[in-house]
Amino acid sequence: MANLIGLSLQQRLPFSANVCPAISSSIRAVDSVRKLYKVAAAAVKNYSTRGRASRRAVLGVGALFWAQDMSMSTANGAKSFIASARPKGSSSVEQALKNVEWPEQFPFKDEDFQRFDESADSLFYESPRFVTHIDDPAIAALTKYYSEVFPPSNTPGVSILDICSSWVCHFPKGYKQDRIVGLGMNEEELKRNPVLTEYVVQDLNLNPKLPFVDDSFEVITNVVSVDYLTKPLDVFKEMQRVLKPGGLAIMSFSNRCFWTKAISIWTSTGDADHAMIVGSYFHYAGGFEPPHAVDISPNPGRSDPMYIVQSRKALTA
Numbered sequence: 001m002a003n004l005i006g007l008s009l010q011q012r013l014p015f016s017a018n019v020c021p022a023i024s025s026s027i028r029a030v031d032s033v034r035k036l037y038k039v040a041a042a043a044v045k046n047y048s049t050r051g052r053a054s055r056r057a058v059l060g061v062g063a064l065f066w067a068q069d070m071s072m073s074t075a076n077g078a079k080s081f082i083a084s085a086r087p088k089g090s091s092s093v094e095q096a097l098k099n100v101e102w103p104e105q106f107p108f109k110d111e112d113f114q115r116f117d118e119s120a121d122s123l124f125y126e127s128p129r130f131v132t133h134i135d136d137p138a139i140a141a142l143t144k145y146y147s148e149v150f151p152p153s154n155t156p157g158v159s160i161l162d163i164c165s166s167w168v169c170h171f172p173k174g175y176k177q178d179r180i181v182g183l184g185m186n187e188e189e190l191k192r193n194p195v196l197t198e199y200v201v202q203d204l205n206l207n208p209k210l211p212f213v214d215d216s217f218e219v220i221t222n223v224v225s226v227d228y229l230t231k232p233l234d235v236f237k238e239m240q241r242v243l244k245p246g247g248l249a250i251m252s253f254s255n256r257c258f259w260t261k262a263i264s265i266w267t268s269t270g271d272a273d274h275a276m277i278v279g280s281y282f283h284y285a286g287g288f289e290p291p292h293a294v295d296i297s298p299n300p301g302r303s304d305p306m307y308i309v310q311s312r313k314a315l316t317a
Ligand SMILES: C[S@@+](CC[C@H](N)C(=O)[O-])C[C@H]1O[C@@H](n2cnc3c(N)ncnc32)[C@H](O)[C@@H]1O
Pocket: 121, 125, 131, 132, 133, 163, 164, 165, 166, 167, 168, 169, 183, 184, 185, 186, 202, 203, 204, 205, 206, 222, 223, 224, 225, 228, 258
């Protein structure tokens, strides 16, 4: 399993080479990371619940690995801070989905969706984590973005689905709809989420079928969790099915993750590649408009970056 991260990125992201400059640095990073991988793996396992001691262990194995920034922030403020400053208007993430020429077939292989920890997700998510996984400015940026694209609060008949949900959705303060469904792994977290009107506990990696009728939702959100999906095409096809025509799917992510549970193709690539990976899910699931990426990072280089890849269900799917 440790070798997964060392697979050739050129093979794995065949459409990236011309479009995404981040790929060449990712290839170099992966070569170096591979050497550190075994040592680092033991040190960072379950980092986010262990806190600062583990973080120091990671720092000890080298800045390059740390630059991959695979930790998650925690409620007590422990977090990493590697992010590169970018000149205005030149976000590589936003560029990543412009003028992509997608190969005819979905380019990823089964091994790209393997994780370092292949034990049951129900074990990993058994205990609730009442923490936030991105810092406050990133949360604020996401909430502001939602306030700009969501249907107005309390619009009759509007339904929203938050997949990979927990005790927080980061929706605008006081936001309400008749139906806001959360789907995630931990019941205690979902029960405590004040914005949800109902919830479903379901492992999407075991059962990607969404338990909703066709054309149910105006909006589907997924916050910092698309990287845990091992059957993303099945899930995105289901999202397309349950969205109303013209409905919006908003996938947001930063540069953190529970890396032992994130898919191999994610942990071995960078932010712009992640935009392309998520974009490819929309493209190959079918029935969506061309996906686009938005960089809503609040303070590039100073707080957590925040990215959106989104698409609407085509009106004539
Ligand atoms: C990093 S947390 C993010 C939670 C929440 N979206 C947020 O922004 O705080 C990852 C979430 O993904 C969900 N998740 C992970 N694997 C999943 C799976 N196989 N099926 C469904 N949900 C999953 C977990 O329940 C967990 O709440």
